[in-house]
Amino acid sequence: MKHQGLTRRRFLATSSAAALAACxxxxxxxxxxxxxxxxxxxxxxxxxxxxxxxxxxxxxxKNPNAQVVAVCDCFKSRxxxxxxxxxxxxxxxxxxxxxxxxxxxxxxxxxxxRDDIDAVSIATPDHWHVPIxxxxxxxxxxxxxxxxxxxxxxxxxxxxxxxxxxxxxFQYGTQxxxxxxxxxxxxxxxxxxxxxxxxxxxxxxxxxxxxTGFQVEQYGSTEEIPVPDDLDYDMWLGPAPVSPYxxxxxxxxxxxxxxxxxxxxxxGWGAHPLDIAQWGNDSDETAPISYEGTGKLPEKGxxxxxxxxxxxxxxxxGVKMHFMDHRIAKPIVSGYRVYKEHGTTFFGSEGWISVxxxxxxxxxxxxxxxxxxxxxxxxxxxxxxxxxxxxCIKSRKKTINPVESAVQSDMISHLGNACIRTGRPxxxxxxxxxxxxxxxxxxxxxxxxxxxWQI
Numbered sequence: 217m218k219h220q221g222l223t224r225r226r227f228l229a230t231s232s233a234a235a236l237a238a239c240x241x242x243x244x245x246x247x248x249x250x251x252x253x254x255x256x257x258x259x260x261x262x263x264x265x266x267x268x269x270x271x272x273x274x275x276x277x278k279n280p281n282a283q284v285v286a287v288c289d290c291f292k293s294r295x296x297x298x299x300x301x302x303x304x305x306x307x308x309x310x311x312x313x314x315x316x317x318x319x320x321x322x323x324x325x326x327x328x329x330r331d332d333i334d335a336v337s338i339a340t341p342d343h344w345h346v347p348i349x350x351x352x353x354x355x356x357x358x359x360x361x362x363x364x365x366x367x368x369x370x371x372x373x374x375x376x377x378x379x380x381x382x383x384x385x386f387q388y389g390t391q392x393x394x395x396x397x398x399x400x401x402x403x404x405x406x407x408x409x410x411x412x413x414x415x416x417x418x419x420x421x422x423x424x425x426x427x428t429g430f431q432v433e434q435y436g437s438t439e440e441i442p443v444p445d446d447l448d449y450d451m452w453l454g455p456a457p458v459s460p461y462x463x464x465x466x467x468x469x470x471x472x473x474x475x476x477x478x479x480x481x482x483x484g485w486g487a488h489p490l491d492i493a494q495w496g497n498d499s500d501e502t503a504p505i506s507y508e509g510t511g512k513l514p515e516k517g518x519x520x521x522x523x524x525x526x527x528x529x530x531x532x533x534g535v536k537m538h539f540m541d542h543r544i545a546k547p548i549v550s551g552y553r554v555y556k557e558h559g560t561t562f563f564g565s566e567g568w569i570s571v572x573x574x575x576x577x578x579x580x581x582x583x584x585x586x587x588x589x590x591x592x593x594x595x596x597x598x599x600x601x602x603x604x605x606x607x608c609i610k611s612r613k614k615t616i617n618p619v620e621s622a623v624q625s626d627m628i629s630h631l632g633n634a635c636i637r638t639g640r641p642x643x644x645x646x647x648x649x650x651x652x653x654x655x656x657x658x659x660x661x662x663x664x665x666x667x668x669w670q671i
Contacts, residue, residue: 252280252281256281256610257280257281257282257283258281258282258283258334258335258606258609258610259282259283259285259332259333259334259335260276260282260283260284260285260333260334260335260336260337260606261284261285261286261287261288261327261330261333261335261336261337262276262284262286262287262288262298262336262337262339263287263288263289263324263327263336263337263338263339263340263348264288264289264337264338264339264340264341264344264362265287265288265289265291265294265295265297265298265339266289266294266339266468266471267468268339268362268389269289269298269337269339270298271339272337272339272360272362272602273287273298273301273302275600275602275603276337276602276606277302277305279602279603279606281606281607281610282606283306283317284302284318285317285318285319285332285333286318286319286320286321286327286330286333287299287302287318287319287320287321288320288321288322288323288324288326288327289322290322290447290448290449290451290452291444291446291447292322292446292447292448293446295320295321295322296320298320299318299319299320302318303315303316303317303318306318322448322451323451324336324348324351325351328351328352328355328357329355333357334357334358334609335357335358335359335360335385335605335606335609336348336349336352336357336358336359336360337359337360337602338352338359338360338361338362339362339389340362341452341471341477341478342364342366342367342471342472342477342478342479342483342484343366343367343454343455343456343476343477343478344454344455345361345362345364345365345366346361346365346366346367346368346371346372346374346375346671347371347454347455347665347669347670347671349361349375349386350371350374350375350378350671353375353378353379353382353384354378354382356382357384358384358385358386358605358609359379359384359385359386359387360386360387360389360602360605361386361387361388361389361622362389363388363389363390363483363484363487363488363491363622363626364478364479364483364484364486364487364626364629365388365487365622365623365626366626367477367478367479367663368661368662368663369626369627369630369649369661369662370661370662370663371662371663371671372622372623372626372627373623373649374671375619375623375671376619376620376622376623379619380619383612385605385608385609385612385614385615386615386618386619386622387601387602387604387605387608387615387616387617387618388491388615388617388618388619388621388622389601389617390487390488390491390601390617390622390625391488391601392488392489392491392492392573393491393492393495393596393598393601393616393617394598394599394600394601394603394604394616395573397571397575397576398492398495398571399595399596399597400576401492401496401560401562401569401570401571401576402492402495402496402595403588403592403593403594403595404569404583404586404588405496405497405562405564405569406496406498406593406595407588407592407593408564409564409567409569409583409586410562410563410564410565410566410567410568410569410579410583411564411565411566411567412564412565413496413497413535413562413563413564414534414535414536414563414564414565415535415536415537415538415563416493416496416497416535416536416537416538416560416561416562416563417537417538417540417545417548417549417559417560417561417563417570418486418489418490418493418537418538418539418540418559418560418561419489419539419540419541419542419544419545419549419557419558419559420481420485420486420488420489420541420542420557420558421481421485421541421542421557421558422481422485422523422524422525422541422542422543423473423480423481423514423519423521423523423524424523424524424543425542425557426469426473432464432467432469433464433517434517435514435516435517435518435519436462436464436465436469436470436473436474436517436518436519437462437463437464437517437518438460438462438517438518439462439463440460440461440462441461441462441463442461443461447466449461449466452466453666454666454669455665455666455669456476456477456666457476457666458666459474459476462518464518464519465518469519470518470519472484472521473518473519473520473521474518474519474520474521475520475521478521479521479522479629479630479633480519480521480522480523481521481541482511482521482522482525482541482629482632482633483626483629483630483633485558486539486628486629487625487626487629488558489558489559489560489572490539490625490628490629491617491621491625492560492571493537493560493562493625494621494624494625495595495621496560496562497531497533497535499531499533499624500618500620500621500624501620501624502531502532502624502646503531503624503625503627503628503631503644503646504529504530504531504537504628504631504644505530505531505532505643505644505645505646506529506530506641506642506643506644507527507528507529507631507632507634507635507641507642507644508527508528508635508641508642509525509526509527509528509632509635509636510525510526510636511524511525511526511527511632511635511636512524512525513636513637522633522636522637523541524541524543524544525539525540525541525544525632525636526538526540526541526544527539527540527632527635527636529628529632532646539628539632542557542558545557549561549570552568552570552579553570553577554577556572556573556574558572558573559571559572560572567579567580567583569583596616598615598616601616601617604616627644627649630660630661631644631651633660634651634657634660634661635657637660638654638656638657638660640654640657642654642657
């Protein structure tokens with residue numbers, strides 16, 4: 217097991233002088249990382265070199281306690297571009313002419329076989345999140361996993377089990393808990409400043425934002441075309457079913473909105489405000505126990521995830537939640553605050569507080585000037601999601617978004633998806649974590665993996 221401490225790097229001790237001469241220096245001087253010694257840096261592999269992977273990489277390069285030593289992606293051009301970027305960055309930081317310490321891989325299993333890598337940061341398409349994370353934990357790595365968690369509740373539960381049994385450090389990439397105003401909103405709610413919490417509004421953009429904002433063909437192209445030369449399409453599909461390659465399938469839009477690979481924005485965007493709702497409701501260990509509502513599925517094209525939804529949920533503690541896409545939400549939210557296309561609102565017996573990435577809103581503006589008392593609820597503080605992950609790898613403490621929070625907030629999207637696709641209300645046993653009295657809906661919480669992949 218590697219989770220015993222991070223005071224040495226076996227690969228550095230065993231590297232030969234010949235290898236160093238051939239590959240360039242792998243040990244950077246301390247000045248490139250402030251005062252952090254090489255033996256104390258966290259060696260990170262970035263798996264996934266798309267848009268979210270780019271954000272991950274930028275964060276690790278800025279962190280003096282981390283060093284990126286490997287990049288993996290199914291597109292050769294992307295992984296090679298990321299690798300060159302890392303090597304150029306460290307060469308510039310160290311004042312050397314060149315640096316070759318970061319390697320490029322097309323198969324994540326080669327990364328997991330390396331003893332010198334402490335952690336992997338996973339920013340792949342959604343259907344790969346959990347299988348890679350489970351394999352990484354089995355290999356003794358800590359894991360940062362982008363949202364949403366996975367395409368199967370059963371897979372998510374398997375990940376939670378192994379993370380806890382192996383005592384791995386896990387961070388969920390929802391990010392908003394590491395922003396002070398989201399934390400403050402939840403602290404006000406949990407400290408009783410709006411009275412007893414009664415209900416919540418949660419809303420996010422739906423698929424319609426893709427067409428005008430990014431000029432994507434509506435619902436995605438179904439025309440089969442040749443696979444690009446630099447793409448390992450079989451590896452990209454991985455555990456998902458085999459399907460024809462089209463211009464939109466392996467784009468970020470296909471990765472977000474094709475049901476073989478994702479649940480759609482009900483999960484991919486929903487993960488953010490749902491996570492805050494869970495935090496404010498003090499429900500990281502559970503999920504709502506009932507779901508009912510309506511939704512719409514595309515009638516044509518490649519994209520076949522839920523495109524619009526209007527769900528009503530209720531927790532065991534009696535708190536109700538209205539989870540909806542932005543088109544449903546706009547007239548509702550506009551009735552009480554300035555509208556933004558995503559957010560979480562907490563309604564209590566004595567007022568309301570609403571939060572989005574732009575800031576805070578309240579029924580009484582004086583709520584936003586409150587100074588918390590010592591005996592109020594003070595939540596976990598983190599200034600940066602990836603920074604918190606790196607710090608927790610070193611300390612072995614839990615992150616701000618541990619695996620339990622990921623599994624339960626993701627559960628809401630899965631159960632909402634089952635409710636809409638079956639057209640029936642869903643009852644959830646949160647203790648047993650199973651759907652009550654609906655075998656068809658229950659089957660939707662697991663997916664087979666294409667051979668030879670397994671979890």
